[in-house]
Amino acid sequence: MSVNLPVTSQLAVVPGLACGAAEANIRYRDRLDVAVFTCAPGSVAGGVFTQNSYRAAPVLVAERHCGDVRGLVVNSGNANAATGDEGLADAIHMCELLAQHLDSDPHDVLPFSTGVIGERLPMDRMAKGIEDAVTAASEEGWLDTAHAIMTTDTAPKGVSLSFDVQGSTIAATGIVKGSGMIRPDMATMLAFLGTDAGFTVEVASQLAFDLAERSFNRLTIDGDTSTNDAFVVIGTNQSELPLIEKVHSNAYRQLLFRLTPLVEELAMRTVRDGEGATKFVTVRVNGGRTERECLDVAYTVAHSPLIKTAIFAGDPNWGRFCMAIGRAGIRDLDPNRVDLFLDDVCIARHGKIAPTYVEAAAAKVMASDEFTVDIRLGRGNATERVWTSDLSYDYVKINAEYRT
Amino acid sequence: MSVNLPVTSQLAVVPGLACGAAEANIRYRDRLDVAVFTCAPGSVAGGVFTQNSYRAAPVLVAERHCGDVRGLVVNSGNANAATGDEGLADAIHMCELLAQHLDSDPHDVLPFSTGVIGERLPMDRMAKGIEDAVTAASEEGWLDTAHAIMTTDTAPKGVSLSFDVQGSTIAATGIVKGSGMIRPDMATMLAFLGTDAGFTVEVASQLAFDLAERSFNRLTIDGDTSTNDAFVVIGTNQSELPLIEKVHSNAYRQLLFRLTPLVEELAMRTVRDGEGATKFVTVRVNGGRTERECLDVAYTVAHSPLIKTAIFAGDPNWGRFCMAIGRAGIRDLDPNRVDLFLDDVCIARHGKIAPTYVEAAAAKVMASDEFTVDIRLGRGNATERVWTSDLSYDYVKINAEYRT
Numbered sequence: 015m016s017v018n019l020p021v022t023s024q025l026a027v028v029p030g031l032a033c034g035a036a037e038a039n040i041r042y043r044d045r046l047d048v049a050v051f052t053c054a055p056g057s058v059a060g061g062v063f064t065q066n067s068y069r070a071a072p073v074l075v076a077e078r079h080c081g082d083v084r085g086l087v088v089n090s091g092n093a094n095a096a097t098g099d100e101g102l103a104d105a106i107h108m109c110e111l112l113a114q115h116l117d118s119d120p121h122d123v124l125p126f127s128t129g130v131i132g133e134r135l136p137m138d139r140m141a142k143g144i145e146d147a148v149t150a151a152s153e154e155g156w157l158d159t160a161h162a163i164m165t166t167d168t169a170p171k172g173v174s175l176s177f178d179v180q181g182s183t184i185a186a187t188g189i190v191k192g193s194g195m196i197r198p199d200m201a202t203m204l205a206f207l208g209t210d211a212g213f214t215v216e217v218a219s220q221l222a223f224d225l226a227e228r229s230f231n232r233l234t235i236d237g238d239t240s241t242n243d244a245f246v247v248i249g250t251n252q253s254e255l256p257l258i259e260k261v262h263s264n265a266y267r268q269l270l271f272r273l274t275p276l277v278e279e280l281a282m283r284t285v286r287d288g289e290g291a292t293k294f295v296t297v298r299v300n301g302g303r304t305e306r307e308c309l310d311v312a313y314t315v316a317h318s319p320l321i322k323t324a325i326f327a328g329d330p331n332w333g334r335f336c337m338a339i340g341r342a343g344i345r346d347l348d349p350n351r352v353d354l355f356l357d358d359v360c361i362a363r364h365g366k367i368a369p370t371y372v373e374a375a376a377a378k379v380m381a382s383d384e385f386t387v388d389i390r391l392g393r394g395n396a397t398e399r400v401w402t403s404d405l406s407y408d409y410v411k412i413n414a415e416y417r418t
Numbered sequence: 419m420s421v422n423l424p425v426t427s428q429l430a431v432v433p434g435l436a437c438g439a440a441e442a443n444i445r446y447r448d449r450l451d452v453a454v455f456t457c458a459p460g461s462v463a464g465g466v467f468t469q470n471s472y473r474a475a476p477v478l479v480a481e482r483h484c485g486d487v488r489g490l491v492v493n494s495g496n497a498n499a500a501t502g503d504e505g506l507a508d509a510i511h512m513c514e515l516l517a518q519h520l521d522s523d524p525h526d527v528l529p530f531s532t533g534v535i536g537e538r539l540p541m542d543r544m545a546k547g548i549e550d551a552v553t554a555a556s557e558e559g560w561l562d563t564a565h566a567i568m569t570t571d572t573a574p575k576g577v578s579l580s581f582d583v584q585g586s587t588i589a590a591t592g593i594v595k596g597s598g599m600i601r602p603d604m605a606t607m608l609a610f611l612g613t614d615a616g617f618t619v620e621v622a623s624q625l626a627f628d629l630a631e632r633s634f635n636r637l638t639i640d641g642d643t644s645t646n647d648a649f650v651v652i653g654t655n656q657s658e659l660p661l662i663e664k665v666h667s668n669a670y671r672q673l674l675f676r677l678t679p680l681v682e683e684l685a686m687r688t689v690r691d692g693e694g695a696t697k698f699v700t701v702r703v704n705g706g707r708t709e710r711e712c713l714d715v716a717y718t719v720a721h722s723p724l725i726k727t728a729i730f731a732g733d734p735n736w737g738r739f740c741m742a743i744g745r746a747g748i749r750d751l752d753p754n755r756v757d758l759f760l761d762d763v764c765i766a767r768h769g770k771i772a773p774t775y776v777e778a779a780a781a782k783v784m785a786s787d788e789f790t791v792d793i794r795l796g797r798g799n800a801t802e803r804v805w806t807s808d809l810s811y812d813y814v815k816i817n818a819e820y821r822t
Contacts, residue, residue, distance in 0.1 A: 065745070066741065066744035066745045067743070067744035067745070067746075067748065067751040067752075067753055068740045068741065068743065068744035068753045068769070069744075093737075095737065095740075096737065096740050096753075096766065096769060096770050096771065097770060098754075098768075098769065098770040130737070131736075131737025131740065131741075132736065132737055132766075132770065132771045241737075241740065241741055241744060319723070319809070319813070319817070320817055323813075323814050323817035323818045324817065324818065326814065326818050327817075327818035329818070332535075332536065333497075333499065333500065333534070333535030333536055333645075336472045336499075336500050336535065336645065337470060337472065337535075337645055339471070339472065340470035340471035340472035340473075340645060341469070341470045341471070342471075344471065347471040348471075349471055349472045349500075350502075362500065362536075364502075365472070365500060365502065366500050366501060366502040366536070367500065367536045405723070405814060406814065407811055407814055407815075409723070409727075409814075410727050410730065410809060410810065410811055410813075410814055411811075413723070413724055413727035413728065413731075414727045414728065414730050414731035414733070
């Protein structure tokens, strides 16, 4: 089940970046489950990683290894989380295995894992998988790689873009996996973005942060955040664009601006492929005093089980929106200044039902599979928006029956 | 559907307090839906009310009218919320209607409403309902009153206790309605506790707060909080116990101590009657530095849709508990010091799977309809616990199909 998820059939080459995948039987047979990226000398990687206190071993290692990068290794089926010192040693060993093939320093390799928690990685099968994935790797390997990182995703998700920055053509391809915000057993969201632009380590980190703030940090499926979440940006510096050395330079801002639609699209596709999703909903909040308070309202609405079930039912039960706005913890919020719209249907104005409101109009909006909840707080100029899905029988089914 | 919900068949008299109910057709026919309490002169009421910014009109009025009290009037079927100034006038008019019958000041009457949001109260039917309920009122009227305040509760919920404080026998009876933490359409939790102990207004407020902190503020069904939540304590001062005038007196502490099991039982019954509940779960967190951080962990666990669905499935998917503990926002939490138990089965110790762990033992605990999730943070001496239920197909069904 997914909501208008575009098919990913072709992904464009990013000069300087090869990738490929192999079947290593990490947990299941007959599926791609180990992937590698190999990066041209001069490549740099920066990332953002889960804030969960239980950070998985590969997250700890990948974060430390950001910077100059020659390779990335990813497996699905086993998250290598809650595995103690042994798990940490396994994550480091994954780097060493790929580094041997690349004749590089293991510190220039980043490891990622996604899958069940609390089990040791099968390192013998991992070694064979990495070897096979290196053999398979090519600049055309993105689609296989997008397949290999999937867990319960219903389809691979990737986007390519080509654009100009200061007269140079830049290629960018990104892939993402994840269909709950968190999957601690088939853990998590992983996203990889490659571009042939070049930048310093500091710029890479800032770029990953700024892009995530516009995309992956603005979606929620169930409000849970995993032990393994990671989003990594890799720049190979193979384009004609001069190396970007400063975070606030014009080139940086242009690259950020151009890459934003790509990560927004990846983030939206993650929600479209959300667990049990039957609706794709944008929650837009404006008129807040700060972006923080807009986000607080948007997330409270997007996380409310009562709203999510009403969205599933297509029921314009607007009292539930009032309830959620009211419990978002906004100081001195005056309900008498709040307006609520579903798409362009005004439901409540100044805190009570709009004189023009006709339930049939709101029901029509909510019966569609995509719509916007538009909340106007009437106390400032800040704006935010998040994407979310509904809470369906299938969400319960997927999560109640997942391991059985 | 409910989880081991005891039948409420008899509720004890509280000297000085009469109550009764009537069928007023507020929203549905052939059911009790208006109730009144009448209180002997010298009675005092204090309460705690929802913190939601969208507070319903009756909440605003009831809070203002706390203090000397001669009557309470409650209706189900219509929450009188998001109804603007007109709704406020209706809530005040409810007080006036009961005050006429009691020959009292309307400021000594507290109004409560629970039901659909955004609709005006039918004040003509309300007037007749109040008249009939006054006629019906008697010291034996608690069970009818418990029926009248129900919305989608599966059964009335009430508890009586009798105990000694400083040599005087005290009677106490409490009733509660609510089967989601919030029902913004059939809104909310309402609880009323009457006792023949006597106390000042200040003591009444503190008593309501202290009791709620031990009971209603420690439960969650879906994490939503409504526009109409209220818990009111009424003391009639008809017992032989001298009036309690100081919050930190021995008599206050003894009364609080004796009433606590009553409100705990009401709160637990609310969870047992939770929407779609098939399990009753206690989440106990100890070893925190502060009670606040224990509560943050407990609520994060109790609100996690992934944990709630695993509980529904009886699946000891312990990675989900780690995930939730890790995202509770506890600064410097060291996962390597955290232990996790289900009842007495140790699942994880020092942040990874316990050497003695056998999944069958945990599965057996989770297959039962009541158990305790016991989380030991290993960083301090604070302890907290909350009660919660699971997330079942029926929760989705009830909330998706409620209005249709």
